Amino acid sequence: MITSTCRNLTFETIEPWAGLKRAMELGQAGIIREVTDSGIKGRGGAGFPAGVKWNLCAAAKDPLKYIICNADEGEPGTFKDRVILTDFADLVFEGMIIAAMAIKATEGILYLRGEYTYLREGLEAQLLALRVNKKLGENACGVKGFDFNIKIRMGSGAYVCGEETALIESLEGHRGEPRNRPPYPVNTGFNGHSTAVNNVESLAWISCILSKGSKWFSQHGTEKSTGLKLFSVSGDCDKPGVYELPLGITVAELLVEVGGSNAKAVQIGGASGRCVPAIEFDRKIAYEDIPTGGSVIVFGPGRDMLDVAQNFLEFMVEESCGQCTPCRYGNPTLLEGVQMLREGRCSAGYLKELVSLGETIQIASKCGLGQSSANAFLSIVKHFKEEIMGRAIGDA
Amino acid sequence: MNLMTQQERLRSELEELVERLGTERSSLMPILQEVQRKYYRISDYAIQVIADLLDIHPVEVHAVVSFYSFLDFKPKGRFVIRLCRTLCCDMANKDRVARQLCNDLGIQFGETTPDGKFTLEYANCIGMCDQGPALLVNDHVYTRVTPEMVNQIIVGCRQVFGLHATQQPMEQ
Ligand SMILES: Cc1cc2nc3c(=O)[nH]c(=O)nc-3n(C[C@H](O)[C@H](O)[C@H](O)COP(=O)(O)O)c2cc1C
Ligand code: SF4
């Protein structure tokens, strides 16, 4: 199996099932309090506080509830969930069981992207072992009346299905088109039932939080962005791979770690993230400054920022579900604009129009894909005017 | 085999599949994924049968198949090669691997070889960004692919195909 280089992950040091044991002592309210106290926010990108989400699910009056682990990891430049599922899947399953105890879920679903089908066999074998060991099934973990099972469902090659309501649509056997929110999945989720959707990494951290305590977690990071986070680092750096770092770290500090200090820019948050130029490398990677699901792509001095804008816009055009007009028609127009810039045919006036179109797509789109599809383009136009305007064909 | 018996056989295989995976709407994706894996496509006839068994309109099934890039109406090759075209792999020179794939297979992206063995496609980020260029051959992942490796990968597939050729199901 091809593995990414990882360095000193906390996950390696966690005693298996210690978190679950603690969770059983704490009980439903205690688990939610511990998770809330840790301050952990969603590691999937949107950054919603996990404790609040679980509290809403726990409060929902619904005899059928679901915990869904979002393993659709499709954001360009992200691969840390693959690493977790390869090396630490038990922490994820443990997190799902803890979640089930907290919200009183009866079923867990791991939604694995189709591109990761090669992970499925190993994961199924681990789930089977958990059933044999009675961690799953009727009276799971030896708790009377706690019937909980986990099954795996596959995606079929659609990035937008990582969006939680599109994911639920897909599970229900529909096109993966995001829903209007509200209602949120915590109230109206899978098959209309209360559902907590959590990212792979969020669930693994929650096992650690239960095991080592909320204080241990929240001592890392900043006040608004507590804890440690995995970063998937790629691009022009000496040591690409998966890194565990505290939130709040500056871009410059991260670049030292990965051997990319001569970068001219860094894309943080993948295609839906932002391009940070060298002059802003003192900014913090944290929910309150530059938020991210963990994708870090380093651009060395020789990179053409229009290549970056073009590749990401092609991605968005390809992956848009096409439900809303700004996303469906806006992104191709931005992409054409990049082509014009490339050929030196874009007037300053038209560039302004493109920027305003980008801003319109951000506010007028229904889901996070459209709302963030123009981010990369807009940040490149903002910071690299010198590079992208007035080109002749063949300039780069 | 004449057309009628082929369809009958497909129908009974689909009936078995649906019995195993369930007739609820939420079983639709697993059913379609299995049909795609087994028959390399989801034909109009299969759509009709699945719709009947799940008691939904065929248009519903059609709409789902058309949405997902891993589900296809047209027959795919036995080996679907998907080269990642997203930024990190692009920066790692995926274009050279792409050219070599086209040269060695004699087809363009989006096409299937006339013998039905290989389909060549692009994929978006497949989660191997630190080890690009990356590609998938069916469910198998290859990383740090060089133009030189392309031929080995194809030869490897042909060997597998030789072994299993007689077990492949008939065209629908
Ligand atoms: C277009 C799009 C794609 C997304 N892809 C993923 C994904 O692959 N994995 C993930 O965990 N969250 C993804 N999300 C965020 C989910 O909607 C959701 O917020 C998340 O799974 C919640 O888990 P968390 O709170 O633990 O992060 C995506 C969101 C959008 C808008
Ligand atoms: S913003 Fe784009 S991806 Fe999201 S619902 Fe609208 S069209 Fe679909």
Ligand code: FES
């Ligand atoms: S960009 Fe190619 S695998 Fe992520």
